Amino acid sequence: MSSSKADWRVVVPETVDDNQPLFFSPHEWSTIEAATARIMPTDHDPGAREAGVVRFIDRYLSGITYIYAAADGSGFLELAGKEAEAWRARIFDMRHTYRCGIRDLDASAAGRSGGLDFVSLSEPEQDAALEELSGANKPDPLSFETDTIAGAFQMGAFDEGLPFFQALLLHTRQGFYGDPVYGGNRDRVGWKVIGFPGPDSLADTISGAYSLRDSYLADYSWPELIPHLRTKEARS
C-alpha cells in the first residue's frame, strides 16, 4: 500500500476516550500537570489544569497515534513511510527531553525544600523551580511603559530540538488553545478564556458551517475608505 501522506488511513485510536496516562508514569503525569498549571494558571478563569493540558502532552508523547487529526476530526491519521520514521524518532527524543526535564524539576525542588519533589511544593516554590529551570525570572506583566523590541522569527513554532522548558511552554499553549480533538482545551475552555469563537468541530471548518463572515465589515464603501478612488485619475 502507498505510504503517501495522501493515502494515510484515518483510524480512531482505542484510547481516544481514556483519561488514563498513555505514556507518563503517575508521578510524571502529576508533575507535568502541576508545571503546566503554573505556566497557564487557574484564576477566575480555568487554566491548564482544567483544560487537560497534561492529557494533550501525554497523548503527544505516547507514540505517533495522536500526531495529526483527520481533517474532519473523525479520527487520527496513521502515519506511514519516511514521515512515520521521522515522527517516531522525534517523539523518542522528546520523551527523553521530558523525562530528563522532570528529573531536573524534582532535583531543583529537592534542593530548595529539603527533599520534596516538584508536585509537593507550594505554588510560589514551584514558580521558583521553573525560574531556575528557565534561567530567568518569572515574566513581568506586559508593560505599556517600557519598550518591547523583537527580531524577526518564523511564524509556525515547531518543537524540533527544543530544550525541555521551551518545549513545555509551547506544548502548554498548544494543549490549552489547540483544537479539543487532541485531548486538551477541554470543553473549549482555552478559547472561552480569550474570546475565540472556534469551530464546534473540525468538520465545520470544511463545510463552511463555521463562518466568521458576519465579523467582516458589512457597511462600507471603497470610495469612502480610499479617497484616491474619488479622484479623476483613478476614474479614468
Added chain:
Amino acid sequence: MTNSDKTTPEHADVLIVGMGASGGTAAKVLSEAGYSVVGLERGPWLTPAKHFSGDEVKFVNRNYLWADPRIAPRTLRMSEDEVAERYPFSMVPFTVGGGTTHWAGWFPRPRESDFLQRSLHGDIPGASLVDWPFRYEHLEPYLTKVEWAFGCAGLAGADKYEPFRSAGYPTAPLPPTKFGKRFYDACNRLGINGFPIPQATISEPYRGRTPTNWTGFWNTYGDPTSTRSSTLTTFIPDAVATGNLELRPECYVREVMVGPDGRATGVLYTDADGRDVVQTANVVILCLGAIESARLMLQSTSSSFPDGIGNSSGQVGRNATFHEYVFAVGLFDEPLDGWVGNYISGGSFEFYETDESRGFINGGFIGASMTGQPGNWILPGRPAWGQSAKDADREFFGRAMKIGNTVHDLPVESNRVDLDPTVKDAWGLPVARITHRSHPNDVALSRWQVNKNAEILEAAGARKTIPVYINEGHSTGNSCHQHGTARMGTDPSKSVLNEWGQSHDVDNLFVLDGSGFPTATGVNPTLTIMANAWRCAEYIDEVYARGREAEIPREHRTSSSKVGTR
C-alpha cells in the same frame, strides 16, 4: 504503461520537476499547447476537502504541509568561514501545489523599478545589483493572463502607484475586516494611499468556484474549499484535463542527466516505492523553488559540468534573496478580532520607491494583517508563562493587529545556496546549505519601514506598538520567498539563464521558478513567478520548440538553441 516497465517510462516532450506555483503554470501552458508533459513532484498529491481544515496544531505547530526537517533538513550560516547548523530555513510545502497550498495569497504586481535596479541605483557597495533582462512591459500581458486564469480579488484604480494594467481584476476585493478598517482610517489621517491588497482568492463565484472559507484559518493552513487560488485546485486540474499531463507525486529527483553532447536527457528519480527511474524528455524544466532548483543543479555533475549542470559561470546558488518578513504589532483598547479574515486586509505602496533622504534604496510594500489563532497569535516579546502570560492573552488576543512588509533585500554574491559537506537528507544526498548575511541596506530599510508601520498603528489608535526588525546578521527565511539562485541575464559569464529562463549552457534546460530573479523585487513574488513561467513556457512552445527566433532580440544566443523538441 505497466508496473513492470515503471523504471523506464515513455519519453516525454517536456519534463517538469516540481509541481508548485511555477511548475503548475508551465504544466498548464504546455499541456494545453499539446505537448506530452510529465510532472514530477517529490511530495504528495493531496485533496483539499479530504486533507485540509482549520486545525492549528496540525498546520501551524506540527508542520503537516512543510517539509519535515528530519527528512529534508537545511543548514544555515552567516559567512563562508562558519560551519552551518541545521535550521529549517524557508520551508515551503513539498506537495503538489507547493507554496500555493499554504500561502495567504498576497498577489501584488511588481513595479517598473523592480526591473531596473542597476540603472536606477548604480553600483551599491557590497551588492550585486543588475537590471532584469526584460522590463515590466514585457511581463504585463502575462500578469493579466495569470490573474484571470488563476482567479484573484482586487480593485483596479485603487492603488495610486500601480503601473499600467491591461485589465482589471476578475473578482472584487474581499470585504474589509475590523483591523482593515483601522488601517484605512489611519492611512487617510496620514495621507497614505491604502488599498485592498490584490489577493489570490475569489470573493464571488468564479469559474465554477464559490468562496465559502470564512473561517479565518488561512495563512499557513491548507484551504479545504476552492476559495483560495492554488495551482493544486486550478492550473494542475486544467493541465490534467487536457490528457497531456502525467503527474507523478512522491517522486524525488536526484539528478538532471546529461548526454555526451552536453544537453539534458532527462532526470533520474526515486519513486514512491524506492525504485530508481530514468525519465527522458526533450526539454527539462526545473520548478523546485530557488533553493531546491539550485541544489539539484549543483548535485547534477557530469564530465560536461563538473560544478553542476548549467554552472559554467559559477553563479548557480549565488545572489540568493529571501525577503525577511518584518512588521510592527499594535495593541489596542478596542476589539479588532485579529483572528477574522483572509490574513490581509489593506496595504499600500506609498513607501515603495526610493527616497534618498531616508538613507537607503527601495522601500516596503506594506500590508495590514491578522494576528492569527489562539495558540500562535503574534505577540512578540510576550510574557512566556505564568499569570502575566495568561493576562496578556486574555486582554489582547482580540485587540491586536500588525502591519508588515517583506524586505526587498539586495542581492549579494556571497549570499548563496550550495551543498552542505556533511548533512544528508533521507535519500542520502547533501542538503542545501544557506549562507546569508543581510546587506546594510536591508537592515536600514527594515528599521525605517517597521518604524513607519508602527507610526501608522499609532495613528490607528494603538496603545502600544512592538517593532519586529530584521535580525542583525541573517534572514530566518520566515517569508518562504526564495529567489535569485540562477539569475536571468544576457551575459553567460555572469548569469545562469537567459531572459527566457533557459540555461546559457544547456539549451533544453529551463528554470522557471524564482531562481531566475536577478533582483528580489519588493513584492510577494508568486504572481511574478507564475507570470514569468507562463511567459517562458509560451516561448518554449511558440519559439524554441518550433525553431524560431526569439521575440526580444538577444545578444547572446547559445549555438544549439534552435534545436526543436519534436
